[in-house]
Amino acid sequence: MKDGIWMRDEVESPCVKVCVVHPAERICVGCLRSIDEIARWSNMSVEERRSIMADLADRAPRLRQRRGGRAARQGE
Numbered sequence: 001m002k003d004g005i006w007m008r009d010e011v012e013s014p015c016v017k018v019c020v021v022h023p024a025e026r027i028c029v030g031c032l033r034s035i036d037e038i039a040r041w042s043n044m045s046v047e048e049r050r051s052i053m054a055d056l057a058d059r060a061p062r063l064r065q066r067r068g069g070r071a072a073r074q075g076e
Contacts, residue, residue, distance in 0.1 A: 010046060010049070011046055011049035011050055011053060013031070013041055014031040014032070014033065014053060014056060015030065015031045015038075016030045016031060017030065018030030018031075021035060022062075022063055025059075025062050025063060027059060027062070027063070029063055031056070032056045032059040032060060032063075033052065033056070037052055
């Protein structure tokens with residue numbers, strides 16, 4: 001107990017309240033978790049959560065790839 005406040009030793013959720021699932025990648029653009037990971041988060045072990053948290057940084061580039069924009073539409 002720290003300063004009289006009980007603290008749980010859990011991995012915090014990476015949720016940033018931007019809950020939009022990328023249509024191609026099937027991960028949330030806010031927290032980078034899959035729908036399954038989001039749904040199971042409260043029942044996961046600390047080890048499972050840490051594993052997912054460690055993997056999130058590797059997922060971010062998947063959402064940053066451009067689809068081509070105007071140049072692709074015009075065949076430039």
